[in-house]
Each structure stands twice: as C-alpha cells, then as structure tokens.
Amino acid sequence: MLSLKLPRQLNINQVPKVFREQGILSGYRQPRSSAMDCLLSVFQMTNETLNIWTHFLPAWYFLWKLFALSYSLDLWNDVYAWPFLAYMLTCCIYPFTSSCAHTFSTMSTQARHICYFFDYGALSTYSLGSAIAYSAYVFPEEWMKSPFHQCYVPIAVLNTTISTGLSCYSRFPEMQQPRLSKTLRMLAFVYPYLFDSIPLFYRLYLCAKESCVESVIPVHYKHCVFAFLTCFIFAAHLPERLAPGRFDYIGHSHQLFHVCGIIGTHFQMEAIIMDMNARQHWLLASSPFLSVSQAVGSISISIIISLAVIGAFSVALYSAPKSSWKQKLHSH
Template identity: 70%
Template sequence: MLSLKLPRLLSIHQVPKGYREQGILFGYRPPRSSAADCLLSAFQMTNETLNIWTHFVPAWYFVWTLVGRLRGPGGWEDPQARPLLAYLLTCCIYPLASSCAHTFSTMSTHARHLCYFFDYAALSMYSLGSALAYSAYIFPTEWVNSTFHRCYVPIAVFNTVISTSLSCYSRFLEVERPGLSKASRTLAFAYPYLFDSIPLFYRLYMCAAQRCTDAAILLHYKHTALAFLTCFIFASHLPERLAPGHFDYIGHSHQVFHVCGIVGTHFQLEAILTDMAERQGRLLPPSPLPSALQTLGSMGVCAVVSLAVIGRCSLALRFLTEPLPREKPHGH
C-alpha cells in the first residue's frame, strides 16, 4: 500500500552510489527532483522524511529560546550573555541547515554536495559556539585566565576551519572510497568536540574524585553520554546494518543520530545555563569575557573562511561527474 501512495520512490539499485545508504533498501526520492518536489517530499513518508523533521522542529525551539534571551534583561548589551547568545545562534543554524540539506539534496548530484557543504559548515560553527560558551561559563575555576584558557577560543576557531575543510573534502571520496570518506567526516566533527570538552572532562573527573554537588554536573553527564552515543550511531549504521530493509522509513541510524544530537544539545544548553547562573551566584572568579567585537569577530572569521571553503569545493564539483542509472519500473 505504501508503494501505491508514493509511486516515485525508488529502490537502492535505482539511485547512484552517492545517494545510497548502507542498510536502507527502499524509500529513495528521484535524484533529479525539482525544488517543489523536494518540499512536498517532506510531507510524504520517504527515508528522508524524519531526517528533515527531527531537525526542523527542534530548530524553532532554539530560535524561540534565542529570541527570548535577546528580549530579556540586557540582551546583547550584557557582556555576560554574549557567549551564550552566540552559542544559541549556532544551535539554531545547525539543525536548520541540516533540515534544508536533507530536503533539497535530491535536486541533482551537485546540489546534493552543496547542500551538505553548508550542513557541515553549520555543524562546525556549532562547535565554535560551544567553545565560546564553555570558555565563559564552564571552565574549571583553577584554569580561568591560564594560558590554555586564553588560547582556547583561537584554537577552536582554527579547529572550526579544519572541520569544515575536512568534512567538505570527504564528500569527494564518497563514491570511490566510502570507508575513508566516513572516517574523515567522523574525525572532522569528533576532534573539535573532544577539544572543546577538555575543560568539561577535567571538571567531570575532579567532580567524581571529590564527590562535588555542582547542579550542572548531572546535565553535563547526560550531554556527554549522548554525544558519544551520537558519534557511535553515526559511525556504525546501526540498526539498519543488521537488518537491511527493516528500518528504511523509521528507526534507521541517521534518524536516531539526529534525535540523540538534538537531545544532547538541549542538555548542553541546560548545563551551560545552570553553570552560568551558579558561577554568577557564587561570585566565582570571572572568566575573561570576550567583547562584542571579539565574539562576532571569531564567528565572522569562521563564517567567511567556511564560505570560502564551500566556494572552493563547489568549483571542484565541475570535475566530479557521476552518471545517473536508469530508473527501473516498480515490480521488476
């Protein structure tokens, strides 16, 4: 009955290699869809539908949170709030970019690559937003104003550029060397996360050793557990790899990856807000807060360089050709 409702859906053998997902056998949209068809597909049950909505809906929660903070006391004029607002902005951008990428990725082979270039750049910017918030609110007291603290955000800016570059480059390896492509993309996002989390890991270790009672620690544990689970699911293609064809529409790894990532971001936000309030309430040594120019400057530098990387990779797409297979009639 499902195939009768969606006659345009294709099997894995009817789409090019670059469109195929391991363990997902059916539910693919035609590789040369129009923009209108792509938008309409968000309201059909394809293997991308939940990928679209699991990021589109939560994005508006973060937009609502950001707008509420901007309209609250101080807003952008409050130096204490600027790193939080920058972080919240990236929380809005990365799921929206992901949702758009999944929506329009079947317009053409080149459009597919371009969509995901922007998706990766937005995710890399989110790692910088996390670093800005961590630097301001979650650094261990004994590390505040240390050399590492002063170098932390500049290194995060560099990591963001490397992450965008490596993840975009990985798409050129996708057809011929899919294993290396996947490993490169996983490394591109895992490394910035691990670097950003160094002060957090230290706090978690010290808290476990000293049995501290910081209110934010449990939230940080939840976020960290979900972050590692998200990485594992992304790299493993579970559960569809164990039962190909059984999770084509609901429950495949990319959907679970989206849900775990968004829930993890929610816990991360709650932990940052808790640390921010606790640090201010206990009058702990203040972190060196960046000025508005420094905050916007680091975000702006990364945005400009990321756009340059996307532009360079887009030009390289001219030399990337991939013939589309002929669509076979359903039932053959």
C-alpha cells in the same frame, strides 16, 4: 479542485550509487528532483522525511528558547550573556541548515554534495559556538586566565576551518573508498568536540575525584552520554545494518543520530545556563570576559572562512568535467 501529484519513489537499484544509504532499500526520491518536488517530499513519507523534520522542528525550538531567554537573561544588553547569545545562534543555525540540506539534496549530484557542504559548515560553526560558551562559563577555576584559556577560542576557530575542509573533502573519495570517507568525516567532527570538551572533562574528573555536589554536573553528564550515542550511531549504521529494508522510513540510524544530537544539544544548553547563573558573580569578578567583538567576531570570521572553503569545494565539483574526481562522484 487542485490536486498535487506527489513524486514517485524509487528503490536502491534505481538511484545512482552516490544517493544510496547502507541498509536503506526503498523510499528514495528522484535523483533529479525539482525544488518543488523536494518541498512536496517533506509532506510525503520517504526515507528522508524524518531526517528533515527531526532537525527542522528543533531549529524552531532553539529559536523559541533564544527569544524566551532573551528577556530573563537580557541577552541583548548584558555583556555577560553575549557568549551565550553567540552559542544559541549556532544552535539555531545547524539544525535548520541540516534540514534544508536533506530537503534539497536530490536536485542533482552536485546539489547533494553542496547541500551537505553547508550542513558540515553549520555543524563546525556550532562546535565553535560551544567553545565560546565553554570558555565563558564552563572553564574550571584552576584554568582561568591560563595560556590555554587565552588561546582556547582562537584554536577553536582554527578547528572549525579544519573541520569544514576535512568534512567537505570526505565526500570526494566516498564512492571509491567509503571507509576512508567515513573515517575522515567522523574525525572532522569528533576532534573539535573533544577539544571543546577538554575543560568540561577536567571539571567532571575533578568532581568525581572530590565527590562534589554541583547540581549542574549530572546535566553535563547527560550531554556527554548523548554526544557519545550520536557518534556511535553515526558510525555503526544501526539498526538498519542488521535488518536491511526494515527501517527504511522510521527508525534508521540517521534519524536516531539526529534525535540524539538534538537531545545532547538541549542538555548542553541547559547545563550552560545553569553554569551561567551559578557562577556569574565569581566569573565576573575573577575572569576577563569575552567582548561582543570576540564572541560574535569569532563566529563571523568562522562563517566567512567556512563559506570560502565551501565555495572552493563547490567549484571543484563543476571544474574539469572529464576528471577522475567527477567520474567518481557520478559513479553508479
């Protein structure tokens, strides 16, 4: 009978500094795991297991939602639905990429950084997907056809490039300047989110001021609440910061960060669908609509640029073996 030997787990003092997480004392995987060891660890309780599953399962959920909605909304043939299709594709890509990054991040030091480079690139692309959907369905009436509306998606493409570059760069000072690294990484994702949400925030402001009764507004509020929680949990490292070692396997901040992010995306998706349906006739009559080339083209351009940025930072990891940067990355 065949038996599989699960990889041995290590404590925080047995792994290089680059693999350590604040407040997590045990459950670490081997820092030079094979690809098979990484796959086996998915079915072994480590401090990364729930990080993997909390994004792997939602990726399939969003894919299922995409195919289910493709019939009711006619995503493939109706030009009105194409921005939503572009958005949904990014909703499928980012949790799947994150799951893969967490799965294979212990193959080597360089592999860890490259895995998270792709993770950051996918998150940046999701930000652009959100901007495309907001541009098509969520913009307030007063801003339709305005100069800001016209340059909104191109700026979001630029923000995606900046976000990918800044977040990838943030891994280099991680050992010597962890606070700077954390600040840069947060800025890389908070800024695009805030920019994308300008039209939504304005609608929420107007609704609060005029006491509107749009049924979609509470769903938008729920998305904003979970977006805030996602950011707060990522920055605060709670609860493991208060009780190191108590939440090594279940309940640490990265798991909660994943869960809040996915719930926030779910409410965002539901709100966008509601706006699509409720505002369709008015939007089609009053707004020049994004073509398939503008919606999918923006995503494609963003992905190509992000891959180029990831490639450049990946080359930097392997160039100049004796450089100070590489010494920092391998620091124990």
